Amino acid sequence: MSDAMAQFRDAFFEEATELADGMEATLLSMDLASVEVEDLHTLFRAAHSIKGNAATFGFPAVASFTHQLESTLEPVRQGTRPMTPDLRELMLQGVDLIRSHLHHARREEPLPAKEQQLQEMLVAKLQEDATAAPLPPPAPDMQTPARSVAMKGGRGFSIRFEAPTDSFRRGINLERLFRDLAKLGTLQIWPDLTRIPAFEQMDPEDCHLAWDIRLETAHPQIDVDDIFEFVAEGDNLRIQPLSPEGTVPTLGEILQTEAGVSPADIREALSQQKRLGELLVDMGKVKPEAVNKALDQQQKKRNQAEASTVRVATDKIDRLVNLVGELVITQAMLAQASQQSNTMQGEEQMSAALLQLDRQTRELQERVMGIRMVPVEMVFSRFPRMVHELGKQLGKDVELVMEGQATELDKTFIEMLVDPLTHLVRNAVDHGMEDKAERLRTGKPAMGTIALRASSRGGHIHIEVKDDGKGLNRDRIYQKALDRGLIQPGSRPSDEELNLLIFEPGFSTVEQVSDLSGRGVGMDVVKQNVRALGGRIEVESQPGRGTLIRLVLPLTLAILDGLTVRVAEETYVFPLASVLESFQTRGTDVQTVKGDREVISLRGEFIPVVRLQRLLTVGSGQETSDRTLLVLVESEGRRAAMAVDELLGQQQVVIKSLETHYRRVEGISGATILGDGRVALILDVPGLMRLEAGAAAVGA
Amino acid sequence: MASTEASSQSLQQVLCFALAGEAYALPILKVREIQAQATITRIPKAPPYMPGVINLRGAIVPILELRHRFSLGDAPEDTRPVIVIVEVQGRTLGIRVDSVSDVLDLDPSAIRPAPELGTQSALGREFIAGLASLPGATGAESMLILLDLDRLLSDGELMALESATV
Numbered sequence: 001m002s003d004a005m006a007q008f009r010d011a012f013f014e015e016a017t018e019l020a021d022g023m024e025a026t027l028l029s030m031d032l033a034s035v036e037v038e039d040l041h042t043l044f045r046a047a048h049s050i051k052g053n054a055a056t057f058g059f060p061a062v063a064s065f066t067h068q069l070e071s072t073l074e075p076v077r078q079g080t081r082p083m084t085p086d087l088r089e090l091m092l093q094g095v096d097l098i099r100s101h102l103h104h105a106r107r108e109e110p111l112p113a114k115e116q117q118l119q120e121m122l123v124a125k126l127q128e129d130a131t132a133a134p135l136p137p138p139a140p141d142m143q144t145p146a147r148s149v150a151m152k153g154g155r156g157f158s159i160r161f162e163a164p165t166d167s168f169r170r171g172i173n174l175e176r177l178f179r180d181l182a183k184l185g186t187l188q189i190w191p192d193l194t195r196i197p198a199f200e201q202m203d204p205e206d207c208h209l210a211w212d213i214r215l216e217t218a219h220p221q222i223d224v225d226d227i228f229e230f231v232a233e234g235d236n237l238r239i240q241p242l243s244p245e246g247t248v249p250t251l252g253e254i255l256q257t258e259a260g261v262s263p264a265d266i267r268e269a270l271s272q273q274k275r276l277g278e279l280l281v282d283m284g285k286v287k288p289e290a291v292n293k294a295l296d297q298q299q300k301k302r303n304q305a306e307a308s309t310v311r312v313a314t315d316k317i318d319r320l321v322n323l324v325g326e327l328v329i330t331q332a333m334l335a336q337a338s339q340q341s342n343t344m345q346g347e348e349q350m351s352a353a354l355l356q357l358d359r360q361t362r363e364l365q366e367r368v369m370g371i372r373m374v375p376v377e378m379v380f381s382r383f384p385r386m387v388h389e390l391g392k393q394l395g396k397d398v399e400l401v402m403e404g405q406a407t408e409l410d411k412t413f414i415e416m417l418v419d420p421l422t423h424l425v426r427n428a429v430d431h432g433m434e435d436k437a438e439r440l441r442t443g444k445p446a447m448g449t450i451a452l453r454a455s456s457r458g459g460h461i462h463i464e465v466k467d468d469g470k471g472l473n474r475d476r477i478y479q480k481a482l483d484r485g486l487i488q489p490g491s492r493p494s495d496e497e498l499n500l501l502i503f504e505p506g507f508s509t510v511e512q513v514s515d516l517s518g519r520g521v522g523m524d525v526v527k528q529n530v531r532a533l534g535g536r537i538e539v540e541s542q543p544g545r546g547t548l549i550r551l552v553l554p555l556t557l558a559i560l561d562g563l564t565v566r567v568a569e570e571t572y573v574f575p576l577a578s579v580l581e582s583f584q585t586r587g588t589d590v591q592t593v594k595g596d597r598e599v600i601s602l603r604g605e606f607i608p609v610v611r612l613q614r615l616l617t618v619g620s621g622q623e624t625s626d627r628t629l630l631v632l633v634e635s636e637g638r639r640a641a642m643a644v645d646e647l648l649g650q651q652q653v654v655i656k657s658l659e660t661h662y663r664r665v666e667g668i669s670g671a672t673i674l675g676d677g678r679v680a681l682i683l684d685v686p687g688l689m690r691l692e693a694g695a696a697a698v699g700a
Numbered sequence: 701m702a703s704t705e706a707s708s709q710s711l712q713q714v715l716c717f718a719l720a721g722e723a724y725a726l727p728i729l730k731v732r733e734i735q736a737q738a739t740i741t742r743i744p745k746a747p748p749y750m751p752g753v754i755n756l757r758g759a760i761v762p763i764l765e766l767r768h769r770f771s772l773g774d775a776p777e778d779t780r781p782v783i784v785i786v787e788v789q790g791r792t793l794g795i796r797v798d799s800v801s802d803v804l805d806l807d808p809s810a811i812r813p814a815p816e817l818g819t820q821s822a823l824g825r826e827f828i829a830g831l832a833s834l835p836g837a838t839g840a841e842s843m844l845i846l847l848d849l850d851r852l853l854s855d856g857e858l859m860a861l862e863s864a865t866v
Contacts, residue, residue: 666745
């Protein structure tokens with residue numbers, strides 16, 4: 001396939017997925033009591049566009065299934081069939097199936113058997129309902145001008161048709177089907193008699209016939225679909241376009257036309273073929289695990305290939321183009337100024353141009369970073385459906401309120417936030433929310449509310465998941481933490497610290513592990529992902545009032561607000577997000593416990609002191625002055641005071657990877673380049689704490 | 701210049717540099733550029749022969765201290781080390797040497813395998829791709845040690861680089 005075609009196909013998949021998302025959103029927001037006609041039109045249009053485009057790009061399975069959905073919608077749109085909650089559920093399942101169709105079509109694999117079955121069941125149900133109100137043929141549609149393109153036929157079709165068992169009883173005129181097909185073009189038919197049972201078991205009124213048909217025609221697939229309209233049920237009809245003119249036909253196709261081999265025989269021959277992996281395992285060349293691993297790898301590669309595109313709003317690109325235009329002008333100004341740099345005027349021009357260049361580079365940097373920013377809606381959009389499903393499953397009335405969907409986040413963040421937010425929302429509905437009876441008993445409205453909010457606050461993005469449920473049971477968390485040895489007996493952690501314990505691995509206070517949550521796995525993922533993004537988690541909870549979980553994330557991964565410090569002769573950068581305060585103390589304020597562990601008492605709290613010179617093995621390791629400069633840092637609820645030699649300032653630094661050419665260094669999260677061209681290392685606060693703990697353990 | 705009459709394809713171009721008074725050479729195709737001394741930022745707990753990183757036009761590049769690698773002791777005060785930037789196995793790396801002298805065309809046939817060296821030599825035989833003798837200006841021959849960069853690094857620190865994901 002040519003590159004251009006592949007590109008169009010990608011565009012098709014993206015568009016079709018968006019359309020499916022749109023259908024889902026419309027279905028969910030629909031008020032079933034008084035259905036807006038415009039909503040139905042929207043649904044119909046979306047289905048129709050998916051169908052048309054799928055046919056154009058050669059995905060007949062997608063097209064024919066979407067056609068079924070579309071036909072179901074038609075009487076609803078005409079007002080002859082009501083939109084019932086049941087029908088909505090069926091349609092939602094249909095949307096899911098379209099998605100999995102697209103997913104598999106993109107990988108060029110057939111729909112898995114499980115989904116095939118689902119599809120059959122769904123189509124049967126849709127038609128079952130439809131028999132009550134007879135189904136008119138799909139109306140010619142004027143809304144999509146793309147139709148003429150979309151419906152343009154190829155070289156023809158290869159059709160497999162299994163007559164419904166009750167064809168005779170229903171009085172279907174099977175001959176007419178073939179007569180109609182013959183009108184479309186040249187027809188080759190191979191009857192398949194293999195489905196006929198043994199004579200004793202045969203009911204003469206059942207029809208067991210099947211045909212493989214090769215139809216050469218310029219007509220579009222929809223015409224063929226129309227012929228089979230009343231006999232197609234589930235998967236008894238499979239229509240595949242013949243490979244287009246100009247491409248090399250498959251061996252099977254040639255054998256069909258030239259040697260008259262029946263498609264059934266070819267299928268049988270093909271089914272005896274094994275997959276490469278199986279063959280290799282049989283030959284004893286590789287272990288099955290190796291094949292599985294390779295398959296996993298392949299899958300990962302595919303996923304990566306899919307995830308590597310960003311959709312950028314045109315106005316963002318326009319602004320970039322303008323900016324680059326301005327840069328070119330500035331460059332010309334500079335060139336001119338440099339030629340006459342010895343004159344007064346030239347010098348003036350030069351400094352003006354440099355000023356301009358400065359502004360433009362800064363803006364360019366911001367804008368280029370902006371390309372990576374996508375609205376948080378990309379993650380949020382999946383939740384209305386999820387909450388709807390969860391509520392139904394758990395028998396709870398839940399309303400989802402979303403705010404700030406337009407808040408922009410780095411693309412990487414969006415991808416890494418999907419899992420954590422899914423877990424948080426699921427937990428909120430499953431555990432946070434009481435059931436209806438209990439809510440009424442405690443004087444709350446029966447309808448629970450989950451709020452998802454995103455906002456940008458001073459260099460950070462806040463994402464909040466809030467429920468109005470029963471709140472965290474801190475007594476139980478305390479007990480559980482004691483049992484698991486997460487806290488020492490007799491210690492008195494603050495409410496905040498207790499709240500954060502729910503993010504510890506394997507921590508779940510729910511006795512009953514439900515189907516959805518309560519295994520204590522999900523919350524651990526939340527912590528990991530948020531930490532990987534350089535963010536932190538805050539939890540607020542009031543018994544009986546609800547819980548608020550806030551993810552505080554940096555704006556982007558590439559730039560960090562840092563506090564630069566000097567340790568011996570080296571410069572290091574603390575991420576400002578983990579710095580609480582810095583202060584100077586007398587040497588005597590630092591007390592020693594257990595021989596060499598140093599602590600400092602700060603407002604009644606004992607905080608371990610970490611000598612960075614010693615930990616990072618820089619400088620002489622001997623503190624000369626009796627005054628110590630301490631930077632109080634916090635990570636995962638633990639605090640430490642890091643002793644440094646000088647505070648240099650606060651600045652934004654661009655994060656560079658150490659791993660590209662070097663390797664990961666414990667305690668160091670990356671590097672940056674300072675104004676004077678030197679490299680400064682960025683400290684990884686949790687890593688440093690682990691290092692220190694390790695050093696203490698060895699020392700003890 | 702050695703054997704200019706030989707066909708240019710068969711000649712191997714090497715970059716010569718000095719280290720503690722001896723002449724070494726690297727295949728020129730591995731060399732990306734030569735940098736004057738840059739400030740090295742020390743990496744905590746790094747081995748002495750790989751003390752830190754430098755800023756190479758925005759990329760963070762580790763430095764290999766060849767004197768330490770070969771246990772040749774510290775450079776005398778008056779040397780002004782240069783950094784040879786090389787690319788090995790997809791990574792960029794700076795090698796700190798005393799000075800860079802020349803680019804030579806070597807006839808591969810003039811390269812002899814290294815003899816077995818005694819255990820007292822820190823520069824194990826495995827790092828040496830071969831020895832070449834160069835006719836000196838006065839007629840006396842001098843010796844050039846050809847380094848095998850891949851082995852030098854795979855043997856030592858690069859292995860650590862690959863596996864270090866602790």
